[in-house]
Amino acid sequence: MRRDAQDKRIAAILGEIEDLNFDETIDIFCEYLKTNLSLPCKVTGIEDFRWEEIYVFGYGDEEEYDNLKKTQPSYTDRYELIEIDRKGKSEWMLFWEDDIGANVRRISDGKEFLLGLSELEATDKKSKNYQLLDDYSVWLVNNR
Numbered sequence: 001m002r003r004d005a006q007d008k009r010i011a012a013i014l015g016e017i018e019d020l021n022f023d024e025t026i027d028i029f030c031e032y033l034k035t036n037l038s039l040p041c042k043v044t045g046i047e048d049f050r051w052e053e054i055y056v057f058g059y060g061d062e063e064e065y066d067n068l069k070k071t072q073p074s075y076t077d078r079y080e081l082i083e084i085d086r087k088g089k090s091e092w093m094l095f096w097e098d099d100i101g102a103n104v105r106r107i108s109d110g111k112e113f114l115l116g117l118s119e120l121e122a123t124d125k126k127s128k129n130y131q132l133l134d135d136y137s138v139w140l141v142n143n144r
Contacts, residue, residue, distance in 0.1 A: 030086040041129045043120040045075025073113040079104035090114035
């Protein structure tokens with residue numbers, strides 16, 4: 001049932017998209033999110049970021065991982081989502097060619113990163129932002 005409601009919300013955002021290419025569709029989603037997200041908002045990673053995989057799955061050095069997390073973004077960090085940017089690209093984005101860029105500030109030290117919006121979730125699971133980010137992530141992963 002949850003999936004049906006999510007599909008309806010996504011369809012309401014995108015409208016009739018049969019004649020649109022992927023870039024046009026994601027542009028529509030981005031404009032909707034720019035209008036409807038309440039920024040800034042607190043976010044965290046949904047799952048490990050690409051660079052963290054070797055450490056999360058246990059075959060990377062734990063001390064090295066702890067040191068790298070001081071200068072690189074980690075999915076375990078808490079961030080403040082400042083703005084989104086359709087044209088933003090960075091080495092930290094898993095789907096850099098397709099995703100919307102998320103300008104974030106790490107709460108613990110104020111370092112700023114450009115991450116993939118589809119890799120983030122709002123920390124307040126009851127907020128409108130949580131649902132908007134979840135809908136976007138599900139749509140991107142299922143349609144890229």
